[in-house]
Amino acid sequence: MKAWLTLALLAALAGCVGHGHQSVLREAEKNPAAEGGGGVSSALALELVRRAKVEGYQDVPEFHVAQRTTAMEKFPCMKCHTKPLAQLQREQQGKKAAHWEVKLEHATPEVMDCATCHLEADLDSLATLKKAKVHMDHAYQVCAQCHQQEAKDWAGGAHGKRLGGWAPPRVVSSCVACHNPHKPKLEQRLPVMAGRSAGR
Amino acid sequence: MSTNGQELFPILEQKRPSGLAQLLERQVDRRTAVQTAAAALTAGLGLLQAGCNPLAASESREKAKLDWETFFQGNYRLMEDEEKDDTVRRLERSYELNTGRRINVSGQGPRKDVLYGYAFNVSKCRGYMDCVKACIAENNQDRESDMRYIRIHEMRNGEMDFGKADDGFFRDVPAAGHFYIGTQCFHCQNPPCTEVCPVQATWMEPDGIVVVDYNWCIGCRYCIAACPYDARRFNWADPVVPENELNPNQHYLGNRLRMKGVVEKCTFCIQRSRDGKNPACVEACETGARIFGNLLDPDSEIRWVLKNKKVFRLKEDLGTEPKFWYFMD
Amino acid sequence: MATLTQTLNDQLTRLRQSPLKQFFLDGLREVTSGGVRYHVWMASLTLVMCLGAFAYSVQLREGLVVTGMHDHVSWGLYISNFTFLVGMAAAAVILVMPTYVLKDTDFAKAVLVGEAMAVSALIMAISFVVVDVGGPARLWHLIPGIGVFNWPSSMLAWDILVLNGYLALNLVIPFYILYSHYRGRKPLKKYYLPAIFLSILWAVSVHLVTAFLYAGLPARPFWNTALMGPRFLATAFTAGPALMILVLAVLRKYTDIDIRWATIDKLSLVVTVAAQVCLVMLGSELFVEFYRETHHGQSAMYLYFGLNGKNALTPWIWTSITMSLIATAIVSVHRLRRTPKWLYSACGLLFVGILIEKGLGTIIPGFIPEPWGRIEEYVPTWVELTVSAGIWALGAFVFTVLAKAAIPIETGRLRCVDPPAAE
Numbered sequence: 038m039k040a041w042l043t044l045a046l047l048a049a050l051a052g053c054v055g056h057g058h059q060s061v062l063r064e065a066e067k068n069p070a071a072e073g074g075g076g077v078s079s080a081l082a083l084e085l086v087r088r089a090k091v092e093g094y095q096d097v098p099e100f101h102v103a104q105r106t107t108a109m110e111k112f113p114c115m116k117c118h119t120k121p122l123a124q125l126q127r128e129q130q131g132k133k134a135a136h137w138e139v140k141l142e143h144a145t146p147e148v149m150d151c152a153t154c155h156l157e158a159d160l161d162s163l164a165t166l167k168k169a170k171v172h173m174d175h176a177y178q179v180c181a182q183c184h185q186q187e188a189k190d191w192a193g194g195a196h197g198k199r200l201g202g203w204a205p206p207r208v209v210s211s212c213v214a215c216h217n218p219h220k221p222k223l224e225q226r227l228p229v230m231a232g233r234s235a236g237r
Numbered sequence: 238m239s240t241n242g243q244e245l246f247p248i249l250e251q252k253r254p255s256g257l258a259q260l261l262e263r264q265v266d267r268r269t270a271v272q273t274a275a276a277a278l279t280a281g282l283g284l285l286q287a288g289c290n291p292l293a294a295s296e297s298r299e300k301a302k303l304d305w306e307t308f309f310q311g312n313y314r315l316m317e318d319e320e321k322d323d324t325v326r327r328l329e330r331s332y333e334l335n336t337g338r339r340i341n342v343s344g345q346g347p348r349k350d351v352l353y354g355y356a357f358n359v360s361k362c363r364g365y366m367d368c369v370k371a372c373i374a375e376n377n378q379d380r381e382s383d384m385r386y387i388r389i390h391e392m393r394n395g396e397m398d399f400g401k402a403d404d405g406f407f408r409d410v411p412a413a414g415h416f417y418i419g420t421q422c423f424h425c426q427n428p429p430c431t432e433v434c435p436v437q438a439t440w441m442e443p444d445g446i447v448v449v450d451y452n453w454c455i456g457c458r459y460c461i462a463a464c465p466y467d468a469r470r471f472n473w474a475d476p477v478v479p480e481n482e483l484n485p486n487q488h489y490l491g492n493r494l495r496m497k498g499v500v501e502k503c504t505f506c507i508q509r510s511r512d513g514k515n516p517a518c519v520e521a522c523e524t525g526a527r528i529f530g531n532l533l534d535p536d537s538e539i540r541w542v543l544k545n546k547k548v549f550r551l552k553e554d555l556g557t558e559p560k561f562w563y564f565m566d
Numbered sequence: 567m568a569t570l571t572q573t574l575n576d577q578l579t580r581l582r583q584s585p586l587k588q589f590f591l592d593g594l595r596e597v598t599s600g601g602v603r604y605h606v607w608m609a610s611l612t613l614v615m616c617l618g619a620f621a622y623s624v625q626l627r628e629g630l631v632v633t634g635m636h637d638h639v640s641w642g643l644y645i646s647n648f649t650f651l652v653g654m655a656a657a658a659v660i661l662v663m664p665t666y667v668l669k670d671t672d673f674a675k676a677v678l679v680g681e682a683m684a685v686s687a688l689i690m691a692i693s694f695v696v697v698d699v700g701g702p703a704r705l706w707h708l709i710p711g712i713g714v715f716n717w718p719s720s721m722l723a724w725d726i727l728v729l730n731g732y733l734a735l736n737l738v739i740p741f742y743i744l745y746s747h748y749r750g751r752k753p754l755k756k757y758y759l760p761a762i763f764l765s766i767l768w769a770v771s772v773h774l775v776t777a778f779l780y781a782g783l784p785a786r787p788f789w790n791t792a793l794m795g796p797r798f799l800a801t802a803f804t805a806g807p808a809l810m811i812l813v814l815a816v817l818r819k820y821t822d823i824d825i826r827w828a829t830i831d832k833l834s835l836v837v838t839v840a841a842q843v844c845l846v847m848l849g850s851e852l853f854v855e856f857y858r859e860t861h862h863g864q865s866a867m868y869l870y871f872g873l874n875g876k877n878a879l880t881p882w883i884w885t886s887i888t889m890s891l892i893a894t895a896i897v898s899v900h901r902l903r904r905t906p907k908w909l910y911s912a913c914g915l916l917f918v919g920i921l922i923e924k925g926l927g928t929i930i931p932g933f934i935p936e937p938w939g940r941i942e943e944y945v946p947t948w949v950e951l952t953v954s955a956g957i958w959a960l961g962a963f964v965f966t967v968l969a970k971a972a973i974p975i976e977t978g979r980l981r982c983v984d985p986p987a988a989e
Binding site for chain 2: 065066073075098119185187190194202205227230
């Protein structure tokens with residue numbers, strides 16, 4: 038009887054112990070993977086995504102941004118902008134503006150106008166605040182001048198959308214893929230489906 | 238192991254002699270015994286129908302044999318690779334026999350050096366419900382009962398109280414003065430649900446995904462009682478998925494069709510994640526609030542989030558070690 | 567014709583030679599014969615069982631969707647009944663221990679009735695689990711060897727083990743004792759006493775293990791209390807002997823069983839003490855739940871007072887508490903307890919009160935609110951009610967059969983006709 042009891046007690050204990058309770062993250066940190074993708078890669082899923090290597094973020098592993106220019110309808114800008122901007126504006130005086138649909142709703146007029154981001158001297162490119170040239174595909178560099186925290190999160194992976202899958206290589210959308218730079222505020226909308234107030 | 242299901246599988250290629258001949262020829266192990274019994278059982282049925290329509294007869298014989306083998310199949314986790322392969326092929330063939338259409342069922346095992354983790358950005362979620370919709374479509378969830386793995390809770394600013402939150406909202410989102418937080422299976426590293434299962438029909442895979450062998454589950458629902466996160470769902474009736482909405486790319490432990498009386502749950506879209514893709518909810522999320530990746534990869538996004546953001550988990554005091562973290566910008 | 571008669575005679579002679587077969591045949595004859603009242607009783611039970619079987623066939627065909635359960639209250643009437651009945655089974659120990667261990671003569675006559683009750687309660691409990699599972703055809707997955715038995719990790723595996731073990735003990739011990747009496751021999755202590763000791767331990771463990779099944783789940787704060795096990799035992803030792811008193815009262819009236827009032831009186835003392843302990847435990851639990859109301863007390867809030875305007879269980883639990891209070895008051899007064907009329911009403915109240923409390927008041931509120939605070943109530947459907955009634959009828963049927971066969975042996979009316987001289 039005593040033996041039976043001891044046995045039962047031991048069995049009960051065996052059922053309870055054994056899955057010692059450790060932090061999963063600490064365990065993960067102790068066992069780094071030899072290869073991040075575990076043998077799979079997102080290369081195939083990303084085959085059709087044209088991308089550019091992201092520059093300017095040394096403390097995160099190399100990653101790419103989907104090209105912006107391939108998605109733009111009116112690019113290169115120089116197709117229309119054959120003359121200097123000032124001359125074009127003079128000639129177009131009184132006529133319907135070419136970019137009539139663009140109404141800048143980004144910061145206040147005192148802070149920003151077209152030239153804050155667009156390089157007047159080369160309309161195919163964007164500009165830093167100091168008027169240095171930035172390629173359209175690297176628009177994030179323009180955004181990052183003010184939105185530093187967002188840029189840091191984006192580079193690290195806490196902000197924005199990743200393309201392909203979780204497996205390397207890492208390719209992400211550019212800021213402007215989601216945020217219209219002329220009107221960055223996201224509007225309210227209805228959800229794609231209702232929540233559930235009751236259910237089975 | 239072939240996962241594309243394009244080639245004909247061994248079960249079908251074998252020209253089977255009669256049940257009696259099999260008995261005489263083959264050495265009887267566990268699997269063979271079941272198959273033999275199946276053949277013997279169906280022989281009578283086959284003979285009866287053969288007179289009317291030989292083709293239909295052979296099909297119904299095969300169907301009955303597959304059903305029989307399925308009924309007596311073992312616990313998936315304990316199967317040898319070859320057995321797993323047979324099981325998966327059987328599923329594909331049964332579906333084809335029953336509907337005339339093909340599905341691809343994968344038995345892809347866990348990848349080496351991968352432990353999946355998930356992060357949810359509370360600041361970014363806007364309550365669009367794209368994730369829920371994508372999840373239902375991807376995972377072939379029962380449309381009749383409107384089964385969902387994901388719940389999005391609308392909370393009032395200033396209160397992080399699930400009891401006061403609303404998960405039945407349908408209005409312009411994000412509603413003023415509110416924020417949104419999603420819950421689903423957290424794939425705990427120390428899952429309370431798996432240890433209570435009396436038949437080990439649910440377990441954590443080496444890559445951290447908590448799965449259910451639907452064929453092994455007896456439907457006692459002890460795991461549902463044991464889960465502190467409302468992650469598990471039960472098929473109270475036969476699940477219904479319209480043929481034109483069926484996702485044919487399936488995994489044995491994932492989104493394959495379930496039957497009534499078994500428990501199911503989020504599998505981090507095992508049919509996608511083990512192929513390097515993101516779960517459907519992550520891919521569908523418009524705001525990028527959902528982040529998924531390999532916890533063992535120091536260069537992964539998920540690891541960056543855990544290192545650089547202030548993260549928390551829900552009901553961490555229960556010691557469940559969820560692999561699902563929340564953070565804010 | 568002549569050959570047939572001869573064959574029959576041969577057969578009979580052969581049977582006579584095997585006392586074991588004779589035992590079963592005599593039992594069968596005893597069970598199938600009886601007065602009109604007996605047959606009407608058995609026929610009604612059979613009818614209810616058939617209704618239950620029909621309802622279960624509906625559930626098998628449609629799935630558990632025909633029950634009132636859902637993802638948020640995933641256990642309902644079935645598991646509630648199961649929990650209660652495990653307690654009823656465990657209560658047999660109240661008679662077994664004094665009789666065999668303490669040599670109490672008052673309980674000796676009733677002990678077989680108690681064991682028959684345990685057997686029928688266990689059969690009911692196991693049936694309630696079987697009707698609750700989604701895939702009864704896959705239950706063979708539980709069988710060690712061909713299936714996977716997740717022991718010792720799963721408390722449900724423990725429960726299956728203890729329930730079946732206890733069932734076996736409660737079949738084997740009375741069988742040995744009855745069979746010995748049947749053959750006019752004295753049961754040998756060296757055979758039955760170890761089994762009795764085992765069954766005493768086992769009785770306590772069946773109900774504790776069943777309590778641990780719930781209490782071990784931090785996911786459900788309402789259940790996650792160390793008091794769960796002791797409270798299960800206290801309620802079992804109240805409701806079990808209470809039912810036993812009622813059953814003994816009925817048997818005294820309708821059969822020739824030799825049960826003296828002293829037996830009932832002693833049982834009623836057990837009921838009294840256990841009922842008082844129950845109230846103390848209820849009080850402690852209510853104090854913890856309500857002195858400082860926390861989120862963990864929401865289920866209790868829902869159960870006793872309703873939450874967010876939802877209060878389906880509130881009337882039930884107050885009915886149950888009122889019944890228990892009144893009954894405990896009655897049995898606590900010696901004069902009332904010793905009056906059969908009062909005692910029987912108190913026992914009835916306690917039985918029903920605890921049935922409600924263990925059933926609706928323990929399992930279901932554990933699920934409400936669900937882990938994220940939503941309140942979805944549970945109301946059993948006709949299928950659940952009918953299946954449950956069927957299983958209760960099955961239990962009553964099994965009990966009647968066992969008692970019908972055992973009583974004449976115990977009274978000495980039924981004895982082995984031709985005991986072999988030497989064996």
